[in-house]
Amino acid sequence: MIDILKAIAAKIDEEKDYLTELDNEIADGDHGVNMAKGFDAVVAKLDAMAGKDIGSILKTTGMTLVSTVGGSAGPLYGTAFMKAGAKLAGKNEMDGKDLVDALEAAIGGIQMRGKATTGEKTMLDALCPAFDALKEGIEAGEDLKDALAKAVKAAEDGVEYTKTIKATKGRASYIGDRSIGHQDPGATSAFYMLETLLANI
């Protein structure tokens, strides 16, 4: 889990300018910078977490994101990691069913904190289809990697879908119809996380 989180941090850092650019087009242009700052802080804590259970590692990740990212991405991703961590408390291994449960808890946390649903041009538009695909795959008996690959594809499609819809949550909602045609930065960063998870399990 520590290696996966380090890989996610590296991916976010690599894409931070692109995420910021996407955010600039429809909102306030700080998504990449703030996420990179948050994951830097996470990485700084990870080595001390070696040997801890997955739940504790994710919980620390969430709390660190909440206290360093700010904006809306901080509480949203922070809550997501904390909820996923609570679901995986005490576990040192994660199977397909665990990942389904953790992702469900994470999405539930985002919906609760952000009071959003799919179709509002948010990270949920990547995460919810990914969750559905993952759950379907796991329940059909596919192995984790195959099911997660489908989930990542669904998230990627979700990111594409955000280009076609109008933002109704967050700062991008202020520009109304002018947000159509732009890709949502939050959905994009959520896709990067799933994609990195797939590449590292």
Next chain:
Amino acid sequence: MKKLINEVVNVEEEMILGLVKSAPDKLRKLDCGTVVVRANKKEGKVALVSGGGSGHEPAHGGYVGEGMLDGAVAGAVFTSPTPDQIYEAIKAVATDKGVLCIVKNYTGDIMNFEMAIDMAKDEGIKADYVVVNDDVAVKDSLYTTGRRGVAGTVLVHKIAGALAEKGASLEEVKAVAEKVIANVRTMGMAITACTMPAAGKPGFELADNEMEIGIGIHGEPGTSREALKPANAIAEELLNKITDDIDFVGKEVAVIVNGMGGTPLMELYIVNNFVHDYLDKKGIKIYDTMVGNYMTSIEMAGFSITLLRLDDELKSLYNAKADTPALKR
């Protein structure tokens, strides 16, 4: 983009340190982060905490002091402060009478303040919040996050701060803050974009002959982009929107002609000249006018107009003593 800064990562910290050093008898910075509180904590009153991203100076730290705020939390530029910082601010200023947070209506600010208030309540601190949403540029509907909180927030600080200073209860201070929110409306515009230090380039592009109407205070795009026109015509467009929203006719109002950070006072006075003529013609009586940089967007050139409907209660609180770095009365 040229900026008078040192390292980008130190912008917020150095700015807050500089603010506190400008008024060492009045302000103190908490060691835990970019939080400003009154140098001398006053007990026996509801404590007011405001905050938001940096880049809106003198908001919010400049409004800490007698008759206004007890604490202000500065996030990164244009980014809501984090719950742990807001919590530290609440804890530092909390009294037995409780704490009222003044939050501007942005998704991030609300989530972070809610998390902080939950943390404070867990510690037994009486805490509540109000949400300021004075920007008429944004349609308040089920399909948006709702109106943004902009320059009208300063008047919420002023009036709720005055009532809190008199020793009113948390419920009373919250009620008067909500009364201000119900009666204050703002709309802004910009002729240039602003550049966040970390981004290094403007948040949006405006051609030489263009302006953005309905701009927010984070350089977020406004509601429409138009060809530049004379100041009076722009002010008229904004005032029409504001006075269409709630009825100001026959009422007394406080006016703020607010600079966005990069607008010369000369131009703000030109706007104010028209604002007065317009309101006179409409039969709206001006009780008081504030012209200056009260809620800015870094170096954006542009302005906003705020009108607050006043009654006797609000007038007396508006006039009460305030002694802060950015607003004295």
